[in-house]
Every structure is written in C-alpha cells, then in structure tokens.
Amino acid sequence: MLPLVIxxxxxxxxxxxxxxxxxxxxxxxxxxxxxQRDHPRWLVTSAGAVLRxxxxxxxxVARCWDVAEAHRILxxxxxxxxxxxxxxxxxxxxxxxxxxPGGDLFDFFDDGSSVPDDPASPLRADGHLRVDAFEPSWAxxxxxLRGLADLLLEVGRRQEAALAHVGPRAVRTAHSxxxxxxxxxxxxxxxxxxxxxxxxxxxxxxxGRRPGSDAEAAAIRAERDRxxxxxxxxxxxTDLRNPLQVRELLAAVGVRVxxxxxxxxxxxxxxxxxxxxLLQWRKDERIATTYGYRWLDEHVGPDDRLRGGWTACDxxxxxxxxxxxxxxxxxxxxxxxxxxxxxxFVRADLGQIEPRVLAVxxxxxxxxxxxxxxxxxxxxxxxxSIDRPVAKIAVLAAMYGQRSGSAGEALKDLERAYPVAMRLxxxxxxxxxxRGALRTxxxxxxxxxxxxxxxxxxxxxxxxxxxxxxxxxxxRFARNAVIQGSAAELFxxxxxxxxxxxxxxxxxxxxxxxxxxxxxxxxxxxxEVRRLVVSSLTASARRWTGSDRVRFVVDTxxxxxxxxxxx
DNA sequence: GATTTCACGTA
DNA sequence: CGTACGTGAAATCC
Numbered sequence: 001m002l003p004l005v006i007x008x009x010x011x012x013x014x015x016x017x018x019x020x021x022x023x024x025x026x027x028x029x030x031x032x033x034x035x036q037r038d039h040p041r042w043l044v045t046s047a048g049a050v051l052r053x054x055x056x057x058x059x060x061v062a063r064c065w066d067v068a069e070a071h072r073i074l075x076x077x078x079x080x081x082x083x084x085x086x087x088x089x090x091x092x093x094x095x096x097x098x099x100x101p102g103g104d105l106f107d108f109f110d111d112g113s114s115v116p117d118d119p120a121s122p123l124r125a126d127g128h129l130r131v132d133a134f135e136p137s138w139a140x141x142x143x144x145l146r147g148l149a150d151l152l153l154e155v156g157r158r159q160e161a162a163l164a165h166v167g168p169r170a171v172r173t174a175h176s177x178x179x180x181x182x183x184x185x186x187x188x189x190x191x192x193x194x195x196x197x198x199x200x201x202x203x204x205x206x207x208g209r210r211p212g213s214d215a216e217a218a219a220i221r222a223e224r225d226r227x228x229x230x231x232x233x234x235x236x237x238t239d240l241r242n243p244l245q246v247r248e249l250l251a252a253v254g255v256r257v258x259x260x261x262x263x264x265x266x267x268x269x270x271x272x273x274x275x276x277x278l279l280q281w282r283k284d285e286r287i288a289t290t291y292g293y294r295w296l297d298e299h300v301g302p303d304d305r306l307r308g309g310w311t312a313c314d315x316x317x318x319x320x321x322x323x324x325x326x327x328x329x330x331x332x333x334x335x336x337x338x339x340x341x342x343x344x345f346v347r348a349d350l351g352q353i354e355p356r357v358l359a360v361x362x363x364x365x366x367x368x369x370x371x372x373x374x375x376x377x378x379x380x381x382x383x384x385s386i387d388r389p390v391a392k393i394a395v396l397a398a399m400y401g402q403r404s405g406s407a408g409e410a411l412k413d414l415e416r417a418y419p420v421a422m423r424l425x426x427x428x429x430x431x432x433x434x435r436g437a438l439r440t441x442x443x444x445x446x447x448x449x450x451x452x453x454x455x456x457x458x459x460x461x462x463x464x465x466x467x468x469x470x471x472x473x474x475x476r477f478a479r480n481a482v483i484q485g486s487a488a489e490l491f492x493x494x495x496x497x498x499x500x501x502x503x504x505x506x507x508x509x510x511x512x513x514x515x516x517x518x519x520x521x522x523x524x525x526x527x528e529v530r531r532l533v534v535s536s537l538t539a540s541a542r543r544w545t546g547s548d549r550v551r552f553v554v555d556t557x558x559x560x561x562x563x564x565x566x567x
Numbered sequence: 568g569a570t571t572t573c574a575c576g577t578a
Numbered sequence: 579c580g581t582a583c584g585t586g587a588a589a590t591c592c
Contacts, residue, residue, distance in 0.1 A: 241587060243573055261574065286575065290585055314583065319578085321583055328577040328584065393579075400580030480581040484578095514578040514582090 001065050001156045002040035003149040004031075006050055007139035012146060015153040019146050028057040041065055043156045045082050045134050047181035047312075055185045062500065066178040067152070069312055070159040073173055074166065076447030078315035086129040089158050098124065098131045122148055163443065170443030172543070173489055177312055179496035180320065183509060184310035186499075191305025192326065192337060192510050193520060195561075199296055199336035206332075207288035224288070228281045231274035240281060250274070283330075291325055291333055299324040306337075310512075312492070316477075317485030318444050320492070320512050327513060337518075337562035344526045344558050346507070348533045349516035350491065351553040352376055355395055357487040359550045361441045364420035371551045384413040398425055399483055401476045425479050432478025433471045442489035442544070446481045448474060490552070491515060493544050497536040502529050518562065526558045 003015050011027045013020050013034065022030045031054050034040060042061055044050040046068040051061055068080035075088060083098050120143050122133035129151075132138045139145055163170035204210070208224065211217035229236045231253075238249045246260045253272045257264050262282065268275045300306050308324030321327065329337070339345050355376055359367040370379040381391035394410035415422045431438045431448075438446040495512055498519065502508070507521035507529045521529040533556055541552045557564070 239588090243588085259573080282575080286586090289587075290576080295585095308584095316582060319582065323584065325576085325585075328575085330576055396579050476580065477582090484581065516578080 001043040001153065003043045003152040004050060005134065005139060005145055005148045005152060007145045008136035009140065010145060012149045015149045019149050021142055028054055028059055032059045035059065035061060043152055047178065047185055051182065052185055055189055061182060064178045064182055065156050065174065066181045067155055067159065069177040069181050070163065070174045072313055073170060073177060073444045074159065074162055076445035082134050083129040083131055085155060089155060090127065092127055096126065096128065098128050100131050120144060120147060122151060167443045173442035173444065176493040176496050180312040180492040183495060183499055184312050187310045188307060190508060190510060191301065191307040193340050194300050194304050194306050195336050195338035196300065196304050202333050202336055203287060203292055203296065206284040207292045210293050224281065224284060228274065228277040231277055287330060291330060295325065317446065317481040317488060318440065319484065319488045319514060326511065334563040335561050339520060339560050342523055343520055344523050344560060345562065346519040346521050346526060346529045346533055346556060346558055348554050348556040351555055353487050353515045354399060354483050356550055356552055357490060358399060358421055358483055360545045361482060361486050362421040362424035364418050367418045367421045368549045374553055383417050384410060386410055398422060400480055428479040428482045429475035432475040438478055438482065440482060440485040440489060442486065444485055446478065446485060448478060490541065490544050493540040494537050497540045498533055501532040501536050505529050530556050530558060
C-alpha cells in the first residue's frame with residue numbers, strides 16, 4: 001500500500017523515510033510515472049476525494065485501497081469519514097466524534113478545540129482525529145503531510161488486519177470494492193453517450209414541444225392535463241398532481257380506491273376512460289418532470305454525455321448507486337442512449353444472479369448442481385416434479401419472503417430438496433429479527449437498525465401487531481440483504497475485472513446497473529471486448545467463490561442503442 | 568426552509 | 579415477489 005495524501009500546495013507519496021513530497025502541479029505526472037513503474041496499490045482516504053483530479057487528467061490508476069470502502073465492509077452503513085474510521089480502529093466513543101463547525105456559535109466551544117492540540121498532529125487531545133485533518137485547509141506544510149501519510153498507512157494496515165480476521169474473503173472484497181470506487185470516479189468523468197436529437201424527440205412525445213417561456217410551459221402542461229380532464233365534465237379544475245384530489249375525481253366517476261397508485265388503478269382500466277387517460281398522463285408527466293428538457297440541459301454535457309454522481313456501495317447491502325436518472329431511466333427513453341460513431345455498446349447482463357449467489361453463499365451442493373443449467377429453474381422444476389413457472393415463483397418466494405399469493409406446496413418441496421440453501425435464508429431472517437450479526441459472502445457487515453428507519457412507524461409505543469410487523473420487515477430486509485449484497489460483490493468484482501481487461505482495446509465501462517454492464521467500445525474491437533466480458537466473469541466468479549461448483553451465466557450483445565434487443 | 572408523503576422509474 | 583435506490587411535487591412541520 002502506497003499512501004497518497006493531497007494537501008494545499010503539496011502532496012505526499014509514501015510514508016516514513018520513503019515519503020516523497022510533490023508539488024501539486026507535478027502530482028499527476030508523478031502518479032503516472034509511479035503507476036507505470038511500480039503498479040502500486042494507492043492508499044487513499046477515499047478514491048472519490050483523492051484520485052478525482054488524477055483521473056480527470058486522464059491518468060488511470062489500476063489499484064487502490066479505499067479506506068472509506070474498507071470501513072463500510074468492516075462496519076456496515078455508509079458513514080466513513082476519516083475521524084469515524086479512526087475512532088472505530090481505536091475503540092473511541094463514536095458519540096464524542098468531532099463535528100464540523102457549522103453556523104452554530106456553540107460549535108466553537110464544543111469541537112475539542114478548547115483543549116490546545118499539538119499543531120503538528122492531526123490528533124486532538126482526546127485522541128480523536130480532526131474533522132479537517134485530510135483537507136487542504138489543515139493539510140499544509142511538510143511536517144503535517146508526512147504525519148498524515150504515516151497515520152494513513154497505519155489505518156490501512158490495521159484495516160487489512162481487521163478484515164483478514166473477519167473472514168477468508170474480506171481483504172479481497174476490500175480490493176474489489178476499492179476498484180469499484182475507482183470505476184465510479186471514471187463513470188462520473190466519462191458519462192454515458194446520448195443521442196441528443198433522439199432524446200429531444202422522445203421527450204417531445206411525452207412532454208410536448210420545448211417551451212420558450214414560463215407561460216408557454218404552463219399552457220403545454222394544461223394541454224396535457226386536458227386529455228384526462230375531458231373525461232370528467234364539471235371537474236376540470238382538479239389538480240392532477242394532487243393525489244387527494246385525484247382520488248376524489250376517481251370516486252366521482254365511480255372508482256373507489258384507497259390510493260391512486262398505478263397498480264391499484266390497473267384493474268379499473270376498463271371501467272372508465274378516465275382511468276386509462278390518467279395512467280397515460282402519469283407516464284408522460286414522469287418524463288416531462290423528471291426526464292424532461294431540464295434534465296437534458298442540466299445533466300447532458302456539451303459533449304452529449306449524461307453524467308451523474310456514483311457511489312460504490314449504498315448503506316444497506318452494498319449495491320452501487322447513481323444519480324441523475326442513470327439507474328432509473330424509463331425504458332421508452334433508452335433509444336436515446338447511443339454509441340458514438342465508429343463505436344458500439346457491448347451489453348452484458350448476468351442471468352439469474354440472485355439464486356446462483358444463494359447457491360454460493362449457502363454452499364448447498366444440490367442447489368449448486370442446478371446452476372449448471374443455463375436456466376436453473378428447469379432442473380429445480382424437474383427435481384420437484386412441478387412446472388417451471390411454479391418452481392421459479394417458489395424460489396423467489398423463498399429468497400424474498402412472500403406475504404401475498406401462495407407458493408404453498410412448492411415451498412415445502414423446496415425445503416426438502418435444498419435444505420442447506422433454505423436454512424441459510426431462515427437463519428438470515430432470524431438474525432434480522434433478533435438484530436444479530438450478519439455479513440455478506442464477501443464479509444460486508446449488514447447494519448441492522450441503522451438503515452431501516454424509513455419504512456417503520458415512528459410513533460413511540462407500538463402495539464403487538466406493529467412490533468411484529470417491524471420484526472418481519474427486519475427479517476425480510478436481512479434475508480434480502482445477504483443475497484443482494486453478495487450479488488453486488490460478485491458484480492463489482494466482475495466489473496473491476498472487465499475494466500482492466502477491456503482497457504487495451506480502447507473500451508470503457510459507461511454504465512453499471514446491478515447485474516448489467518454497458519461497455520462503450522470501438523467497433524473494430526467489439527468481438528474481442530465481448531469475449532473479454534465473458535472470460536472476466538468466469539475468472540472473477542472463480543476467484544470470488546473459490547471454486548467452479550456454481551456456474552454463472554452472462555448474456556451479451558453488440559448493439560448501437562441501449563434499447564436494441566438482446567442476442 | 569427543511570422534512571415527510573405520495574408516486575414511480577430501475578434492478 | 580420482496581428489497582434497495584433516486585427523483586419531483588405537494589403537503590406538512592417548525
């Protein structure tokens with residue numbers, strides 16, 4: 001691990017007697033040279049904070065140790081600022097963590113600064129790390145920078161030791177999660193290629209022409225509303241954007257519903273033309289508001305690339321997240337995602353990743369046997385002597401926990417046929433209910449309680465039924481997090497492998513979507529990139545699982561637009 | 568002005 | 579067939 005700390009005028013590379021000071025203006029060149037010569041694993045507080053400028057200058061860093069990502073694996077959750085990492089490594093009370101001075105005058109008395117600190121040390125008198133220790137405002141001068149580099153190296157080494165203690169794969173998980181963090185920096189830098197003309201056309205189809213003024217915008221909106229309100233004579237003043245008013249409107253035409261969500265209204269499509277018009281209006285309104293002209297203008301750059309922020313892991317199970325619609329672009333807009341002239345997309349998505357991951361995590365030999373098939377539900381159905389659709393629903397119900405519908409008999413058969421896999425799911429559920437310790441296959445801690453606050457009733461006392469609902473929600477969350485989080489680890493290991501493998505072909509990953517990769521490649525190297533994407537899966541799955549017992553499958557296609565069919 | 572609720576897009 | 583995430587508009591809280 002080679003520490004890299006960037007200060008205000010200088011950066012320091014290395015630690016102890018080997019530390020080298022580099023002027024900020026020469027940093028990029030220094031990193032480029034070391035990368036070529038030594039291929040180091042750069043040790044950074046976070047890839048996003050430290051390596052963005054380097055990546056921005058076009059220097060590709062192959063490997064790093066991202067202290068924040070390592071912390072998230074060790075402890076779960078999302079908060080991973082340097083003082084928190086330091087506190088957890090040194091068993092300091094997290095409730096006494098230093099806070100960033102805000103507008104509050106009392107912060108002045110409350111951030112530990114009332115105790116005189118050693119001006120050369122980033123540590124406060126109470127042992128906590130300063131909030132701003134690694135920021136240019138404090139990281140100035142050679143002595144401080146050298147001190148930070150030494151401290152960073154200690155942090156990295158102790159994290160590595162702690163992860164080695166967690167399990168056999170956790171250190172490697174830190175490596176691939178760090179690589180994912182590097183990939184996130186590059187995804188933000190490079191963006192997703194957009195065919196602007198097509199995007200404008202598709203938006204116009206839903207949102208109408210581009211308005212030239214606020215008044216025109218209001219007129220176009222009213223026009224859109226009229227297609228619905230024409231079905232409700234006498235109630236033309238209804239605000240379609242107000243769910244309560246919409247509910248009253250529906251009641252007036254005889255449709256009584258508890259709420260106006262699309263799946264609630266779906267069965268009433270045929271009962272009154274208003275319903276059909278409203279559902280179509282909702283789709284158009286979604287594009288007009290969220291993916292309309294403003295979205296295009298704000299997030300698609302002059303180079304016709306759609307950009308948003310990326311994070312390597314969310315706070316719950318560890319999936320990647322993306323902003324500005326990169327992860328939830330409506331299917332009708334996908335024709336606008338198009339490869340540049342002379343380029344293609346190599347699109348690759350993992351097939352049935354979650355049940356296959358269940359086979360890995362649980363170590364169920366019989367279930368692993370089913371993953372030999374391209375379609376794993378086929379052998380499961382054969383073993384249980386049931387139809388494939390029933391087998392599929394049973395497996396999904398077992399993994400995610402059903403509350404409605406019934407997989408009934410098939411679920412019991414599943415228990416008998418694959419007891420090891422089913423046991424793992426039950427254990428995860430129980431750990432969730434009992435707030436027990438839980439980790440993904442790669443060793444990421446699943447934080448129970450911290451992230452689950454949203455869906456839970458916030459009122460103080462809960463009755464028995466409510467308490468039980470909270471428990472079962474926690475159980476389902478835990479069961480899902482083990483599978484989803486482990487799948488996310490395999491996905492990121494694969495993505496990191498692909499990132500390296502396709503780079504010599506002049507190709508780059510431009511989108512990661514949980515089980516799907518979009519690689520932008522020169523047309524001439526399409527076949528090679530496609531081959532590499534597949535071989536990267538074989539290699540990373542073998543590394544991740546430690547064997548070839550469970551098979552993973554990937555569907556690839558070479559396309560010009562994201563919307564084009566698979567195959 | 569900040570937070571919550573509703574709704575809905577993706578996997 | 580459940581979980582997760584990000585986004586916008588309106589309502590609600592402070």
